[in-house]
Amino acid sequence: MSNPWTSYISTLRATTARELDLRYELHEILFGNPTKNMLPHGRIFIIRRFRRDTDNERVPCTCLNPNFNRPARNPSHKCRFCDAEGYLFEDHFVVGYFSMEYPQPFSTKEESFGSLEAIAPSVYFEYNVQVDEKDYILEPYLTEEGELADGPVKIKRRLKINVCQEMRADRGRIEYLRCRVSEDHT
Numbered sequence: 001m002s003n004p005w006t007s008y009i010s011t012l013r014a015t016t017a018r019e020l021d022l023r024y025e026l027h028e029i030l031f032g033n034p035t036k037n038m039l040p041h042g043r044i045f046i047i048r049r050f051r052r053d054t055d056n057e058r059v060p061c062t063c064l065n066p067n068f069n070r071p072a073r074n075p076s077h078k079c080r081f082c083d084a085e086g087y088l089f090e091d092h093f094v095v096g097y098f099s100m101e102y103p104q105p106f107s108t109k110e111e112s113f114g115s116l117e118a119i120a121p122s123v124y125f126e127y128n129v130q131v132d133e134k135d136y137i138l139e140p141y142l143t144e145e146g147e148l149a150d151g152p153v154k155i156k157r158r159l160k161i162n163v164c165q166e167m168r169a170d171r172g173r174i175e176y177l178r179c180r181v182s183e184d185h186t
């Protein structure tokens with residue numbers, strides 16, 4: 001008779017091995033894999049990555065009014081250097097995965113009452129994407145095929161990053177990034 005623990009232990013190993021390959025799995029989810037008939041589920045986002053100084057603070061634009069922490073000029077007259085952000089940035093097109101996450105059925109009592117995380121939209125990015133809470137994620141309008149339309153990029157939603165977590169597996173390597181976001185109306 002075979003040892004009943006053998007299959008149990010091999011299950012554990014399989015789980016660990018799979019966990020260590022989350023980079024690859026997210027890549028497949030985002031871009032698909034024709035050899036496995038997997039369709040791509042990624043979406044084009046723009047990461048508005050702000051330039052940083054040596055203290056990791058955002059670099060202000062010349063139009064910034066430090067008293068109000070926003071551009072001094074009329075917002076309707078957008079600064080051509082910073083798009084009225086007040087800080088200098090670069091936009092990067094990145095493919096990510098958008099997910100609406102609902103409360104877990106086993107959440108604790110405290111979490112289930114008035115929690116900000118009751119419905120938590122998140123955007124997942126590959127491990128090597130440069131993004132953190134000081135940046136914004138912009139959602140451009142896309143064609144039905146999920147491509148950028150011709151002409152100037154139009155922004156559908158602007159997402160504030162509340163928390164950006166580096167998700168790590170057993171060996172401590174970053175497997176993917178999860179940005180918990182909320183719509184930004186500023």
Ligand SMILES: [Zn+2]
Pocket residue numbers: 061062063064071079080081082083084085086087
């Ligand atoms: Zn400016």
